Amino acid sequence: MLKKIVTVTIAGILLMGAVIFYFVTFFAYIPFAKFSGFPVPKNAKLVKEKERVDIYDWSKASEENGIPSGYKLVIKSKGWKERSQEGASTYYEKGNKIIDLISQTNELTLIKDKD
Template sequence: MSTLKKTVGRTLALTTLLMGGAIYYFITVSLYEPSEDLFDFPVPKNAELVQENIYGKSYDWSPTSEENGIPLGYELAIKASGWKKGERDGASIYYTKGTNKIDLISSTKHLNILKVN
């Protein structure tokens, strides 16, 4: 009987962990949308576009900072979209997907997403 309780307990714990992870993943991903102008790089849905030019877009977005970078949920959404994190240079992080490259620059409450040639 003790072995059965352990097995059921482990199964419930594992199921709870997996369900929690799946729910977190889908909620996190649903907060971002691909930008066609930026090689379908994910952009936070609640970020406010403040500037746009041929090189990229600038957004006001309060969760980002120069010290801490972007939130973990945004990093997960970028990774889930197939982008690979590359080198970091201060507040700038490079991401690649195939032949496309993005420079993501985070500063206090501001986000720049630039296409790299």
């Protein structure tokens, strides 16, 4: 009886952890129409905007470590495929759309390929 209670408790904790991870990860990013639905962190602050480029102040961006794994997971789940990486710049592709994501210390830059 005790073994069953422990098993159910552990399963419940793991399930709650998975649900919390899902909501924290997937609801922290929103698809942005300007970048063909590419997900952008909700808590990133837009500091500079041009026709094809947006620069965000985002504390989780890092030149050394790139973007958090949760952000990579969200990008992949939205159908974007990582095509290449050159230093701090990572190119993502979905269909015929290409987004250049540049991760620098506390700064995230998105560049839309010319249409």
